[in-house]
Amino acid sequence: xxxxxxxxxxxxxxxxxxxxxxxxxxxxxxxxxxxxxxxxxxxxxxxxxxxxxxxxxxxxxxxxxxxxxxxxxxxxxxxxxxxxxxxxxxxxxxxxxxxxxxxxxxxxxxxxxxxxxxxxxxxxxxxxxxxxxxxxxxxxxxxxxxxxxxxxxxxxxxxxxxxxxxxxxxxxxxxxxxxxxxxxxxxxxxxxxxxxxxxxxxxxxxxxxxxxxxxxxxxxxxxxxxxxxxxxxxxxxxxxxxxxxxxxxxxxxxxxxxxxxxxxxxxxxxxxxxxxxxxxxxxxxxxxxxxxxxxxxxxxxxxxxxxxxxxxxxxxxxxxxxxxxxxxxxxxxxxxxxxxxxxxxxxxxxxxxxxxxxxxxxxxxxxxxxxxxxxxxxxxxxxxxxxxxxxxxxxxxxxxxxxxxxxxxxxxxxxxxxxxxxxxxxxxxxxxxxxxxxxxxxxxxxxxxxxxxxx
Amino acid sequence: xxxxxxxxxxxxxxxxxxxxxxxxxxxxxxxxxxxxxxxxxxxxxxxxxxxxxxxxxxxxxxxxxxxxxxxxxxxxxxxxxxxxxxxxxxxxxxxxxxxxxxxxxxxxxxxxxxxxxxxxxxxxxxxxxxxxxxxxxxxxxxxxxxxxxxxxxxxxxxxxxxxxxxxxxxxxxxxxxxxxxxxxxxxxxxxxxxxxxxxxxxxxxxxxxxxxxxxxxxxxxxxxxxxxxxxxxxxxxxxxxxxxxxxxxxxxxxxxxxxxxxxxxxxxxxxxxxxxxxxxxxxxxxxxxxxxxxxxxxxxxxxxxxxxxxxxxxxxxxxxxxxxxxxxxxxxxxxxxx
Numbered sequence: 001x002x003x004x005x006x007x008x009x010x011x012x013x014x015x016x017x018x019x020x021x022x023x024x025x026x027x028x029x030x031x032x033x034x035x036x037x038x039x040x041x042x043x044x045x046x047x048x049x050x051x052x053x054x055x056x057x058x059x060x061x062x063x064x065x066x067x068x069x070x071x072x073x074x075x076x077x078x079x080x081x082x083x084x085x086x087x088x089x090x091x092x093x094x095x096x097x098x099x100x101x102x103x104x105x106x107x108x109x110x111x112x113x114x115x116x117x118x119x120x121x122x123x124x125x126x127x128x129x130x131x132x133x134x135x136x137x138x139x140x141x142x143x144x145x146x147x148x149x150x151x152x153x154x155x156x157x158x159x160x161x162x163x164x165x166x167x168x169x170x171x172x173x174x175x176x177x178x179x180x181x182x183x184x185x186x187x188x189x190x191x192x193x194x195x196x197x198x199x200x201x202x203x204x205x206x207x208x209x210x211x212x213x214x215x216x217x218x219x220x221x222x223x224x225x226x227x228x229x230x231x232x233x234x235x236x237x238x239x240x241x242x243x244x245x246x247x248x249x250x251x252x253x254x255x256x257x258x259x260x261x262x263x264x265x266x267x268x269x270x271x272x273x274x275x276x277x278x279x280x281x282x283x284x285x286x287x288x289x290x291x292x293x294x295x296x297x298x299x300x301x302x303x304x305x306x307x308x309x310x311x312x313x314x315x316x317x318x319x320x321x322x323x324x325x326x327x328x329x330x331x332x333x334x335x336x337x338x339x340x341x342x343x344x345x346x347x348x349x350x351x352x353x354x355x356x357x358x359x360x361x362x363x364x365x366x367x368x369x370x371x372x373x374x375x376x377x378x379x380x381x382x383x384x385x386x387x388x389x390x391x392x393x394x395x396x397x398x399x400x401x402x403x404x405x406x407x408x409x410x411x412x413x414x415x416x417x418x419x420x421x422x423x424x425x426x427x428x429x430x431x432x433x434x435x436x437x438x439x440x441x442x443x444x445x446x447x448x449x450x451x452x453x454x455x
Numbered sequence: 456x457x458x459x460x461x462x463x464x465x466x467x468x469x470x471x472x473x474x475x476x477x478x479x480x481x482x483x484x485x486x487x488x489x490x491x492x493x494x495x496x497x498x499x500x501x502x503x504x505x506x507x508x509x510x511x512x513x514x515x516x517x518x519x520x521x522x523x524x525x526x527x528x529x530x531x532x533x534x535x536x537x538x539x540x541x542x543x544x545x546x547x548x549x550x551x552x553x554x555x556x557x558x559x560x561x562x563x564x565x566x567x568x569x570x571x572x573x574x575x576x577x578x579x580x581x582x583x584x585x586x587x588x589x590x591x592x593x594x595x596x597x598x599x600x601x602x603x604x605x606x607x608x609x610x611x612x613x614x615x616x617x618x619x620x621x622x623x624x625x626x627x628x629x630x631x632x633x634x635x636x637x638x639x640x641x642x643x644x645x646x647x648x649x650x651x652x653x654x655x656x657x658x659x660x661x662x663x664x665x666x667x668x669x670x671x672x673x674x675x676x677x678x679x680x681x682x683x684x685x686x687x688x689x690x691x692x693x694x695x696x697x698x699x700x701x702x703x704x705x706x707x708x709x710x711x712x713x714x715x716x717x718x719x720x721x722x723x724x725x726x727x728x729x730x731x732x733x734x735x736x737x738x739x740x741x742x743x744x745x746x747x748x749x750x751x752x753x754x755x756x757x758x759x760x761x762x763x764x765x766x767x768x769x770x771x772x773x774x775x776x777x778x779x780x781x782x783x784x785x786x787x788x789x790x791x792x793x
Contacts, residue, residue, distance in 0.1 A: 164754075
């Protein structure tokens with residue numbers, strides 16, 4: 001394959017956003033979890049909530065730092081690698097990014113300092129407020145970025161003058177047709193990712209003989225959050241899918257691998273889509289399933305890829321990406337509800353369930369990445385639907401410059417990702433080893449629990 | 456379209472935004488300047504001192520770095536064409552700076568949480584990241600001043616600028632430590648500050664002499680009119696400030712920690728004077744000799760939309776920044792997440 005500037009720039013940007021999104025996906029919701037822990041502490045004055053807060057705030061700080069530095073890198077790449085992007089839609093993308101910096105970046109960065117290091121210097125109330133402001137700031141950040149991303153998918157509220165997009169109606173730009181669905185889908189994805197992270201790390205502590213009450217309580221809180229969030233996500237995903245069908249039918253056709261427009265299209269569970277013959281090999285299907293899900297009618301017509309000539313996204317990554325996301329979601333639903341059921345009936349999770357949660361610590365990352373690949377690759381060959389093709393936005397820089405930076409970034413990201421995951425477990429092991437008076441308390445609780453436990 | 460033909464907001468909005476961009480980059484140079492400087496100065500021989508130095512910037516570094524994002528963001532929002540040109544020409548130094556900032560930002564957190572035997576490695580990474588980011592910024596400044604010329608003198612000038620900015624950040628970083636620490640570390644910081652001060656002064660002098668010599672336009676701007684008398688105030692005042700800092704540090708320590716704020720305030724003023732000097736040299740160009748602010752400005756409706764936000768949000772940001780500094784006022788203490 002010829003590694004030209006376009007290919008290298010695309011790999012670099014994909015690597016960059018993939019690496020970046022791992023961290024906000026955790027921090028957006030983890031901070032609301034932290035606020036919940038803090039409010040519970042304020043309400044009950046129970047030290048255990050504070051211990052949970054203290055443990056998770058360390059992981060939050062580390063994750064946040066990785067998100068910040070990779071985010072700064074990303075913001076520069078708009079300019080360095082995609083100058084055509086700013087040239088064509090800068091009048092719209094610029095202010096949205098600007099509002100993110102103004103309303104979110106400074107807020108979260110400033111109050112993070114107080115949240116992390118200020119507890120002895122400010123009142124408890126201000127500290128809780130700081131936690132809220134950081135949570136609010138990270139969500140604001142998500143709001144502006146999703147607004148921009150959604151506008152790139154379904155642009156409205158602009159007019160073209162001399163090949164440059166000019167804003168006409170800012171409300172229409174921000175609240176573009178796919179924005180509410182995408183935002184809700186992303187925020188819930190974050191809740192699920194953070195939930196499985198909390199559950200996984202807590203399970204790890206319990207499996208390694210941590211008898212303190214904190215990891216048990218954190219695990220339980222996350223399980224109930226997940227039991228609510230995962231089905232909610234399925235509902236939101238369905239609504240998002242209908243919205244995409246309406247505004248970006250080519251994306252749906254590629255996701256479902258529908259080569260020719262048909263009524264009563266089957267739902268393909270598995271197949272190997274073949275771009276050359278425009279057909280699906282080894283296909284396992286549910287008759288009329290796609291029409292039912294997408295059109296809420298067994299005979300609904302689904303537009304096929306044949307309607308879009310060659311201006312449709314590549315089929316394989318969308319087809320598989322979508323199945324990975326949905327498959328992951330189904331697994332998550334099963335696990336979350338099984339765990340909730342165990343709590344309901346047995347008060348504690350079984351050893352097997354703890355191991356399942358440990359195995360699924362980073363499952364949110366897989367589902368989120370798969371989902372983002374579907375949505376981003378699904379916009380191709382456009383960078384901004386109908387306005388700007390990806391190939392027309394790329395820098396004219398010599399390929400070896402981009403090659404150099406790409407190599408450096410890839411090495412750095414691989415190194416940091418390993419360091420990050422290792423450090424999460426180091427933090428957990430340190431917490432396991434901490435011997436505190438509560439150790440005794442928890443032993444008493446265990447004896448107490450043993451007396452009334454059914455098993 | 457020339458600037459004289461523009462009236463009303465088409466004329467004023469770009470002027471306002473170049474002012475805001477200058478403010479953002481100036482605040483960045485002061486704020487992230489001191490914390491990058493602290494990173495550059497991390498000593499190899501004392502683990503407790505490294506802890507204390509990093510603790511002194513812990514609650515602030517993240518918000519400090521945000522001013523860079525705002526400055527670059529305003530360039531992108533208000534002057535997209537200049538943004539593309541600048542970033543195109545500075546591709547590799549920007550990549551180097553970002554990698555430096557990434558290494559630094561993450562080591563700060565990793566060092567506190569990694570296993571004990573890894574801590575020293577993360578400290579080295581922190582220092583290396585700070586140095587890489589600073590050298591890259593200095594190089595970019597030099598290259599920008601030279602209008603991205605590709606010649607041996609331009610490369611040499613950029614290299615000189617890289618060294619000067621590193622000296623300048625170390626200078627303000629050391630002054631921050633004089634202000635925020637006490638005891639042995641504070642004494643050490645005062646010695647560092649004095650050395651860095653001399654280097655910085657030399658650097659500023661060198662750039663000030665070289666710059667008008669290689670650019671006729673800048674020479675004319677500075678020496679071509681009666682303004683020269685007024686402008687002379689800038690180097691004179693700069694020299695006075697350097698003298699005050701040097702004398703203060705020469706007799707360090709003082710009774711009851713007298714005036715430990717003097718060096719950092721003086722250095723911030725030196726930075727301000729340098730900024731005013733640079734701004735005077737280049738205004739109204741965003742890219743020296745190539746593109747002025749009106750040629751590269753975005754659509755007025757975009758600028759107006761963001762200006763409303765700026766007018767409301769910027770004072771708020773400044774207010775809570777001040778609040779955050781007041782929460783962590785006084786000498787730095789060991790950082791604990793409680």
